[in-house]
Amino acid sequence: MRILVTGASGFLGGRLARRLVDDGEHEVSILVRRSSILTDLGDTSAMTLVYGDLADPDSLEAATRGVDVVVHSAARVDERGVRSQFQRENVDATAQLLASARANGARRFVFISSPSALMSYDGGDQLDLDESAPYPTRFLNLYSETKAAAEQAVLAANTDGFTTCALRPRAIWGPGDRSGPIVRLLGRARAGTLPNLSGGRDVLASLCHVDNIVDACVRAAESDTVGGKAYFIADAEVTNIWPYMAEVAQDFGFEMPDRSADPRVVRSAVRVLDLVWKIPYLATRYSPPLSMYVLALMTRSSTFDTSAARRDLGYVPVVDRAAGMTEFRDWVDRQGGLATLTRDLR
Numbered sequence: 001m002r003i004l005v006t007g008a009s010g011f012l013g014g015r016l017a018r019r020l021v022d023d024g025e026h027e028v029s030i031l032v033r034r035s036s037i038l039t040d041l042g043d044t045s046a047m048t049l050v051y052g053d054l055a056d057p058d059s060l061e062a063a064t065r066g067v068d069v070v071v072h073s074a075a076r077v078d079e080r081g082v083r084s085q086f087q088r089e090n091v092d093a094t095a096q097l098l099a100s101a102r103a104n105g106a107r108r109f110v111f112i113s114s115p116s117a118l119m120s121y122d123g124g125d126q127l128d129l130d131e132s133a134p135y136p137t138r139f140l141n142l143y144s145e146t147k148a149a150a151e152q153a154v155l156a157a158n159t160d161g162f163t164t165c166a167l168r169p170r171a172i173w174g175p176g177d178r179s180g181p182i183v184r185l186l187g188r189a190r191a192g193t194l195p196n197l198s199g200g201r202d203v204l205a206s207l208c209h210v211d212n213i214v215d216a217c218v219r220a221a222e223s224d225t226v227g228g229k230a231y232f233i234a235d236a237e238v239t240n241i242w243p244y245m246a247e248v249a250q251d252f253g254f255e256m257p258d259r260s261a262d263p264r265v266v267r268s269a270v271r272v273l274d275l276v277w278k279i280p281y282l283a284t285r286y287s288p289p290l291s292m293y294v295l296a297l298m299t300r301s302s303t304f305d306t307s308a309a310r311r312d313l314g315y316v317p318v319v320d321r322a323a324g325m326t327e328f329r330d331w332v333d334r335q336g337g338l339a340t341l342t343r344d345l346r
Contacts, residue, residue, distance in 0.1 A: 002027040003221065004067045004106075006054065006097070007074030008047075009036035011176050012112065012169075016071060016214045021046045023218075031063045031074070040176055054093035060100040069108040069221045070101045075150075076143070078179070079287045079294075082280050083142055090146035091153070098157050098164075106162070109154060110220045112213075113166040113230060115302060116140065117148035121292060125301040127204070131230055131308055141274075141293040151230060158228035165226035167216055167309075169208035169233045170302065174324055175331035176210065179345055181297060187342030189249055189256050193289075196242055196260040197298050203241040204301040206234035209324040212317045219313040226312055232304035237321045241298065251329060252338050263299050270295050287345075 003020055007013030008030035018041060020028045029048040030041075038044055052059025054074055064070060076089040094111065101109055118129070120136035135152075139145035151166045158164040173182040188194040216233045220226055246256045270292050277288045309315035319327075335341045 001025075001068040001221070002029065002066060003069045003071060004029045004031060004050070004063055004101075006031045006070070006072050007112075008032060008041065009038055010073065011178065011180060012172055012210060012213060013071075013073035014038075014041050015174075015176055015210050016073065016217050017041060017047060019211075019214050019218065029063065029067065031059075054097065055088060057096050057100070060093075060097050061104070064097070064100045064104045064106055067101065067104065067106050069110065070097065070106055071110045071112070071217055071221065072097055072154075073112045075112070075147070079141065079143070079277075079291055080284060081142065082278075082283050085284070086142040086146040090143070091149045094150040095153055098154060102157065102162050108221060109157070109162070109164045110217055111151060111154040111164070111166040112217075113151040113154075113168045114144075114147050115168045115170045115232065115304060116144040116293075117151055117168070119144050119293075119296060119300075119302075123296075123300070127301055127303050128305050129232065129303065130305040131232065140296055141291065143293065155228050155230060163227045165220055165228070166230040167213065167220060167233050168230060168304075169213040169216075170304070171205065171207045171297070172210050172213055173207055173328065174210035174319070175327050177328070178341065181294075182207075183342060184345060185245065185298075186248065186252065186338060187345060189245060190252070190254050190338055190342070192257045195257055197263050197266060197295065198242045198260075199263045199299070201299075202301070203299060204303050205239050205241050205297075206232075206302065206304045207239055207321075208234050209317070209319045209321070211319045211324070215318045216309060216313060216315050219315060223313050229308070229312070231309040231313065231315075232306050233309055233315065234304045234306050234317075235319075235321060235324075236317045238303050239321070248325065251325070252332070263295075266290070267292075267295060 005017045008017040050063040119140040121138045249256045
């Protein structure tokens, strides 16, 4: 098969492109900007580099010519940005890529979605969530809202001859992660700016090692039973966030900040910050010091039932947490350590 991967200059897309090449069974194209930094991809000689941009319909039309499968990983994922940017990059670009892929005869479209698409602004814990859960009426942030809209467009595009599906990994982590939520939280903890927000409760989470979602992508590109469906993808282990963060901090040679904060007080302050961060000057330049989105990730339990992925994809996690964390620590050390890795995050 000839497979086009978007977002290959990023964490997940790059890891997927590398896996597909190493498998030796596919022709791999990657959509990249001429300014994209491809260092983490290593040797790209076995990949076809297609230069373009998700905002440029002509480049998407060219990128999808002769392609059998599109795996759409690129997205605006951080908290910087205004509504028009999230709409353009997460919704409009996905719709355009879908249209181009279908018009050029692609047979399959795999969309990297997120459980954030199901997180409500005023919601609470979500335990053992499965794919029957509805979309919220008020989304947690612009990322959640636009990922939900893009996911719905992808699933609605499923037809005979053009199979579409969506995969929902949460908090992807592992070697190659330079700016994801785990790295950002570790950076804040190391800097002493991350108080314990648990309120004394267990905060349980289904995380997803990058190689587990990569394997799910490969399986989704080949399965005959995924049409028009979304799937949660997660590690086998459920993580108790705050105790585990303390363990990881010790492994990296520092202690978590020895202080806590009342989540109710913090939530009130964050609601104000969320309003302030609607000012375009701030929203387009900086991530907020704390947002309702990050607060939800750190104070709400979110665990996912992956039985549908096991049934339809044959999904079984290929990396366990212990082995994945050892590999991640080794990679961080090769980057110069956690302080170096997180130094320039905004």
